[in-house]
Amino acid sequence: MAVDIPKVAYSGAIREIRLGDGENAVTVGGETSYPFELFDGEMPNPPRIAMEVYDAAPEGWAEAALEPFAGVTDDPAAWAKRCVDDYGADMICIQLVSTDPNGADASPESAAETVKNVAAAVDVPLIVWGSESEEKDTEVLRLVAETCQDRKLVIGPVVEGNYRQLGATAIAYGHTVAASTPIDINLCKQLNILLADLGVPADQIIIDPTTGGLGYGLEYTYSVMERVRMAALTQQDDSLQFPIVCNLAPEVWKVKEVKTPEAEDPKLGDQKKRGVLMEAATAMSLLLAGADVLVMRHPDAIDQIRTAVDGLVP
Amino acid sequence: MAVSGIEIFKQLPKTNCKDCGFATCLAFAMSLAQGKTELSLCPHVSDEATESLSAASEPPIRTVTVGAGDAAAKAGGETVAFRHEKTFVSPTPIAILVTDAMDDDEVGARLAKMDDLQYDRVGLTLAADLVAVKETGGDPAAFAALAARVSEAGYGVILMSSDEACLSAALDGCAAAKPLIYAADADNVDAVGALAQTYACPVVARGSGLEEVAAVTEKLGAMDLKDIVIDSGANNLGAALADQVRIRRGALSGAAKPLGFPTIALPFEMTDDPMQEAVIASALIAKYAGIVVLSDFDGATLFPLLLERLSIFTDPQRPMATDEGIYEVGGPGEESPVIITANFSLSYFIVSGEIESSRVPSYLLVKDTEGLSVMTAWAAGKFVPDEIGPFVKKCGIEEKVSHRKLVIPGYAAQIAGELEDELPDWEIVVGPREASQLPAFLRSFEA
Numbered sequence: 001m002a003v004d005i006p007k008v009a010y011s012g013a014i015r016e017i018r019l020g021d022g023e024n025a026v027t028v029g030g031e032t033s034y035p036f037e038l039f040d041g042e043m044p045n046p047p048r049i050a051m052e053v054y055d056a057a058p059e060g061w062a063e064a065a066l067e068p069f070a071g072v073t074d075d076p077a078a079w080a081k082r083c084v085d086d087y088g089a090d091m092i093c094i095q096l097v098s099t100d101p102n103g104a105d106a107s108p109e110s111a112a113e114t115v116k117n118v119a120a121a122v123d124v125p126l127i128v129w130g131s132e133s134e135e136k137d138t139e140v141l142r143l144v145a146e147t148c149q150d151r152k153l154v155i156g157p158v159v160e161g162n163y164r165q166l167g168a169t170a171i172a173y174g175h176t177v178a179a180s181t182p183i184d185i186n187l188c189k190q191l192n193i194l195l196a197d198l199g200v201p202a203d204q205i206i207i208d209p210t211t212g213g214l215g216y217g218l219e220y221t222y223s224v225m226e227r228v229r230m231a232a233l234t235q236q237d238d239s240l241q242f243p244i245v246c247n248l249a250p251e252v253w254k255v256k257e258v259k260t261p262e263a264e265d266p267k268l269g270d271q272k273k274r275g276v277l278m279e280a281a282t283a284m285s286l287l288l289a290g291a292d293v294l295v296m297r298h299p300d301a302i303d304q305i306r307t308a309v310d311g312l313v314p
Numbered sequence: 315m316a317v318s319g320i321e322i323f324k325q326l327p328k329t330n331c332k333d334c335g336f337a338t339c340l341a342f343a344m345s346l347a348q349g350k351t352e353l354s355l356c357p358h359v360s361d362e363a364t365e366s367l368s369a370a371s372e373p374p375i376r377t378v379t380v381g382a383g384d385a386a387a388k389a390g391g392e393t394v395a396f397r398h399e400k401t402f403v404s405p406t407p408i409a410i411l412v413t414d415a416m417d418d419d420e421v422g423a424r425l426a427k428m429d430d431l432q433y434d435r436v437g438l439t440l441a442a443d444l445v446a447v448k449e450t451g452g453d454p455a456a457f458a459a460l461a462a463r464v465s466e467a468g469y470g471v472i473l474m475s476s477d478e479a480c481l482s483a484a485l486d487g488c489a490a491a492k493p494l495i496y497a498a499d500a501d502n503v504d505a506v507g508a509l510a511q512t513y514a515c516p517v518v519a520r521g522s523g524l525e526e527v528a529a530v531t532e533k534l535g536a537m538d539l540k541d542i543v544i545d546s547g548a549n550n551l552g553a554a555l556a557d558q559v560r561i562r563r564g565a566l567s568g569a570a571k572p573l574g575f576p577t578i579a580l581p582f583e584m585t586d587d588p589m590q591e592a593v594i595a596s597a598l599i600a601k602y603a604g605i606v607v608l609s610d611f612d613g614a615t616l617f618p619l620l621l622e623r624l625s626i627f628t629d630p631q632r633p634m635a636t637d638e639g640i641y642e643v644g645g646p647g648e649e650s651p652v653i654i655t656a657n658f659s660l661s662y663f664i665v666s667g668e669i670e671s672s673r674v675p676s677y678l679l680v681k682d683t684e685g686l687s688v689m690t691a692w693a694a695g696k697f698v699p700d701e702i703g704p705f706v707k708k709c710g711i712e713e714k715v716s717h718r719k720l721v722i723p724g725y726a727a728q729i730a731g732e733l734e735d736e737l738p739d740w741e742i743v744v745g746p747r748e749a750s751q752l753p754a755f756l757r758s759f760e761a
Contacts, residue, residue, distance in 0.1 A: 002525060003524050003525055003528045003564060003570045003572065003573060004564065004569040004570055005524070005560045005563055005564040005567075005569065005570060006563060006564070006567045006569050008563075034559075036552070036555055036556075037555075037556070037559055038552075038556070039556050039560065060671065102748075102751060212660075214618060214621050214622060214625065215435075215621040215624075215625065215663070216660060216663060216664065217660050218622075218625050219397070219625040219626065219628055219630070222397075222600075222625070222626070223396075223397055223398040223630055226396050226397075226398060227396075227398055230396070254750075255663075255667060256666075256667040256670055256671065257617070257621075259671065262613075266613070267430065267431055267432075267433065267613045267617075268613045268614065268617055269612045269613025269614030269615070269616075269617065270612070270613075270614045271614075273589070273612075273614035273615070274613070274614035274617065274618065276589070277589065277592055277593075277614060277615060277618045278618045278621075280589075280592070280593050280596070280618075281592070281593070281596040281618045281619065281621075281622050284593055284596045284597050284600070285596065285600050285622060285625075285626075288597060288600050288601055300589070304589055304590055304593045305593070307587075307590055307593075308551055308590065308593050308594065308597065311550050311551035311552045311584075312551055312552045312555060313552075314552060
């Protein structure tokens with residue numbers, strides 16, 4: 001028998017933006033329907049996965065997360081090269097944790113040097129993520145943006161407190177800003193409007209909704225993203241019609257349920273498999289809520305998500 | 315579809331007889347309008363009213379119960395497509411597969427996992443719900459014996475077979491436990507529908523695609539069967555997601571009444587890789603599967619899926635809260651630090667996780683702030699000195715430690731002075747603003 005499935009009245013589309021430059025640039029966005037609902041609209045560009053590289057050797061990581069990067073964790077350029085050559089990374093996200101003023105407080109110059117070295121080692125698009133300290137990030141990301149002005153970076157998190165400086169930097173060098181707000185659709189909208197008023201071109205903005213890991217606030221991020229997509233696609237809200245990036249890896253891998261060895265809590269099962277699935281389930285949920293770029297860590301979780309995406313966007 | 319409570323009330327007897335269990339006809343009408351109860355609970359309503367209201371008062375997606383008593387699991391009853399609009403109703407029951415080709419030990423090991431793999435979180439117990447018993451050998455006696463073993467062990471059962479004789483034999487033994495019959499399709503709908511009628515059990519309508527499945531649910535409906543679950547037969551994630559979304563949308567709009575039932579998904583029919591199976595399950599828990607059957611699971615696959623299910627089905631309007639009290643992290647003693655935070659469950663999880671990773675045994679005091687985080691609770695007057703003071707005195711921490719130093723969150727630094735007035739015996743220490751800085755703080759802290 002015939003069944004009547006009503007169509008969603010879409011009135012808007014997500015902007016297409018190009019990240020990086022040259023042969024390996026990637027285009028994300030362009031959706032005209034809710035995520036993967038291809039019977040109703042289009043998703044011309046599949047979601048992309050950026051692999052993480054840290055500017056200092058990680059401490060306290062689960063063994064499973066270190067093992068794929070054995071031998072390169074103290075060399076960001078070699079680490080990035082392994083991600084691209086061995087694990088087929090579409091993009092690299094450099095996490096500048098050592099610049100944290102409450103931590104190692106590395107200088108903007110050393111951060112710029114790190115990014116420059118990574119940029120020389122790989123030619124995929126680069127995301128450069130600060131320490132989430134708004135003043136320090138302003139200095140660090142400005143210098144990084146200037147030093148790597150030939151690479152069309154994504155820089156973030158760009159927040160209400162530093163959007164003027166970093167927005168101006170992005171305009172000057174053609175970089176993309178990851179406009180970051182704390183899991184709130186109204187603040188998200190407001191920051192995008194402020195960036196537009198400042199003159200940041202619409203194809204140089206990507207939304208960072210702030211990502212919660214599985215069991216640690218994922219549901220808040222999930223619902224804010226669904227609301228952002230709903231407003232963008234069905235209410236013609238052009239201040240929300242941007243692709244979305246989710247920096248999920250640090251959130252997933254820092255929680256105790258991932259760090260607990262199986263011997264300590266046998267019910268949680270194999271620690272590596274558990275970590276991989278915690279990351280994959282977080283990534284899958286975020287994709288279904290509208291993520292266009294995922295920042296991920298474990299190559300096995302990435303493989304699983306690639307397979308799933310191939311099934312969703314044939 | 316949507317009829318207001320007042321419209322319904324007009325057609326009720328208005329006698330307030332309470333026979334339906336509600337105090338007044340109006341209260342009953344309002345509950346009907348929200349799809350929370352059934353018109354049939356009113357013994358006095360007229361036939362005309364029944365006819366005009368029954369279609370409108372039923373929830374757009376039926377709630378179907380699989381299993382009986384403590385083993386019962388509910389699927390369906392959903393009223394929205396997005397969780398921010400209204401809380402999702404029935405957390406996706408997760409089933410583990412056993413077959414008549416497995417030996418006794420394997421079946422036993424799988425049932426043991428149902429009992430062992432349970433997790434406590436925010437006052438809830440997270441666990442798998444059902445056991446899918448699959449026939450592969452065509453032997454009715456063997457299938458019935460396996461079904462009886464599983465249902466007598468106290469689990470809700472899904473009976474999977476395409477052989478009517480096998481289904482009939484199994485139902486003969488365990489129908490009282492209300493198993494879900496899997497499945498009626500275009501070829502066997504009369505016979506399998508008759509079994510569902512005879513044994514009064516819920517039944518799956520299986521078809522390839524929505525048109526075919528709708529034809530099966532229509533036929534089952536014509537046999538007066540209401541407890542139906544849908545399997546659209548998708549064999550890959552893309553098709554499964556498309557079917558799930560279209561079924562939900564068609565049912566909610568009222569345009570596709572034959573699809574107004576919960577769904578069942580079998581990710582193992584979409585992949586041979588157990589890891590990918592879990593990833594597909596995670597997608598379908600988020601997007602609308604009523605029931606998910608897994609070929610197998612262990613702690614490493616089940617735990618992430620249970621956490622995801624908890625996240626998706628939690629009330630988006632109300633923050634999850636942890637119980638007020640003293641939490642011991644890492645086996646503290648009388649010299650151990652005492653740290654206080656709010657009872658927003660994320661505050662609790664993050665702070666206790668950081669204390670754990672610091673390896674400094676500590677007492678964590680969790681103050682009831684109605685689920686609000688530290689900053690919000692402070693602003694709302696729930697994490698303030700005259701609330702915290704009495705709690706610290708009464709909670710019993712003073713008997714547990716020999717010192718009197720209380721670490722408060724860095725974001726609540728402004729209450730330190732007033733809190734010392736409330737707690738004259740205590741020294742108030744302002745801790746770090748971010749939980750991630752707690753390990754470094756605790757390692758250098760002398761209580």
